[in-house]
Amino acid sequence: MQINVTSVRVGNILEVDGGLWRVIKTNHVTPGKGVACMQLEMRNIETGNKTNKRFNSTERVERVVLSQRDMQYLYADADDYHFMDMETYEQITLSAEMLENALPYLLPEMMVQVEFHEERPLNVKLPQTVILEVVECDASIKGQTATSSYKPGRLETGAAIMVPPYLESGTRVKVNTENGEYVERA
Incomplete structure (x- = not known):
């Protein structure tokens, strides 16, 4: 799904240069001279590499469409965090690296939305x-x-x-x- 780069938010998953990237930080830069741009700090989901990329504020980027499932956070052991689908009672394990933005607010038995891309968990969305x-x-x-x-x-x-x-x-x-x-x- 194509969206304007100024609509990108932290936590969005984008497809850039053939890879899937999680947005870590966004910064709208308006220089005194020239065109405004969006600077995005992103982490590659497969490799874990970080990059900063600038986009012209009029550019459009490909946002990956994710399916969402309500899940309950169960417990943590070492660097793994366990979640359960409340409909099927299926459990999944996510790494601490995948949850870096959610960890400061995560308590056992909390309900969250886990976003999937082709049955692969990519992101955890907390309530507002x-x-x-x-x-x-x-x-x-x-x-x-x-x-x-x-x-x-x-x-x-x-x-x-x-x-x-x-x-x-x-x-x-x-x-x-x-x-x-x-x-x-x-």
């Missing part, structure tokens, strides 16, 4: 937001609640997050899975 517990954060300072500063905290999955100064350890929060930012208390 997840609810996690803050297990560690600095103590709040009296009078600091009126400022818009944030303090560092750690989620139950081990991921670092910046939280408002009034939050304490043990608070459940809603986290945006695309950018890892605090949204609100849960």
Whole structure:
């Protein structure tokens, strides 16, 4: 499916130069002189190689059409993560490298969408937001609640997050899975 390069998002799978590439980062560059472009950092699914590629903002790229299945994350052992299809109870194993964007927000029994290309799992899509517990954060300072500063905290999955100064350890929060930012208390 051809899409405009400015519509490419992190996690999309593209077919470029005959290979399948997962988009890791996107950056829209508008120079003072000349044509705007999109710079994509991508990882080859087969070889694991990374590359940066620039596309003119008017170019179109081939987005791979993927089938999606709802699956439940079961458990991890070493660098393997196990998921179960809730309809057929079939289990699949994915590597940590395939889940690099999802790992900071993944908890056992969480429902995710696994994307397949010709029956081969390629990508895991998390919900837009997840609810996690803050297990560690600095103590709040009296009078600091009126400022818009944030303090560092750690989620139950081990991921670092910046939280408002009034939050304490043990608070459940809603986290945006695309950018890892605090949204609100849960």
